[in-house]
Amino acid sequence: MAGRAGLTAQKLIQAGAEMADDLGFEQVTLSALARRFDVKVASLYSHLKNSEDLKVRLALLALDELANCAGEAIAGRSGKDALFALANAYRHYGQAHPGRFVAARYPLSDEIAAASSGVKLSRMLGALLRAYGLADAEQTHAIRFLGSVFLGYTTLESAGGFAHGDVAAQASWERTLAVLDLSLRHWPPSSAAV
Amino acid sequence: MAGRAGLTAQKLIQAGAEMADDLGFEQVTLSALARRFDVKVASLYSHLKNSEDLKVRLALLALDELANCAGEAIAGRSGKDALFALANAYRHYGQAHPGRFVAARYPLSDEIAAASSGVKLSRMLGALLRAYGLADAEQTHAIRFLGSVFLGYTTLESAGGFAHGDVAAQASWERTLAVLDLSLRHWPPSSAAV
DNA sequence: CAGAATATCCTAAAGGTATTAGGTTTTCAA
């Protein structure tokens, strides 16, 4: 490798991730990144395709870190224990890395999403569900349900949705986890009405 | 009123909402809006404070429409019927107005959020919950849970999260509704573990 | 090791969006 600043896509993404957590995902621009490395903006195009590419790679990084955290959390656990561990890992990642967490929700194309660690997360949920003994046909539904709750709750919480300071968010979270476990243990038959 | 184009904050917001549904929320810029009305960008500053103001007002419009839809849906219903009606209204609004739906998730400051129709939605959920006979202390938790599921599910669905085309999204939604009803009917006691 | 190939970084230029500071014209009301 050559050059004077020793840039790398890796370094740029990493710096972008830190910048996202510090200043917010929307503040992570090519210009800001160039300033950070004391380099001209055009120079970044040797390492990144464009601005969109930067955001996508940040999303992929965040999804990967999230999947790793979740993976470590559920290691050696199963059933309710695994469910709670994964859920807590998910939530804690969002609290520790708010910018990356927003990045993880950046819309990806179908192909890119299919190759991302998002599918790892999805598979972990599937594996975790086996302990609950759901019918095969219900697996996908349950995975979607869990994903919805995790995404929705953490989004609301990180956006200050219910940070009124009054009722403890921690208590709501615990109730949410209990409800998830209860739902999976009593998963409804496919006769549900609209 | 004077001028030649007869602009109004109202008209601008309305046009912005339509533009959001047609082209995407992120495409709704002051420039695009000015082009639409064949007016110079600077002219918009007579009606809107700035770009942020536009987005906030679009968010408020969307939240208001959403609350109205939900309100109509639950009129004359209660319990499970009301829950399903509200949930379906929420989801259908998102499908009919994808751009506005994204706008509704635009982060608002605490004061603005407190004055938005988001609180109406929240109160509707609370009213709906009464039929389930939850303890007072559990109301807030349950509202947050429902809000999380609605937000999470519709976000994932509208983002193509599980639009793989294979497993029907409608079936997952029905299962989700059934699970919500079940959860509220068997709401766990406050002894939930972490 | 010399020269070629390549990757890195730069300057320059163009195009888009946002914002502010002024003017000019239109409308409305006293």
Add this chain to the structure above:
DNA sequence: TTGAAAACCTAATACCTTTAGGATATTCTG
């Protein structure tokens, strides 16, 4: 009718993004 207020404009500034093409350093190769 005339003057204030509102609507709209020109002009200028400031970012951010992207492409084109040039210069320099590194690395590969013979």
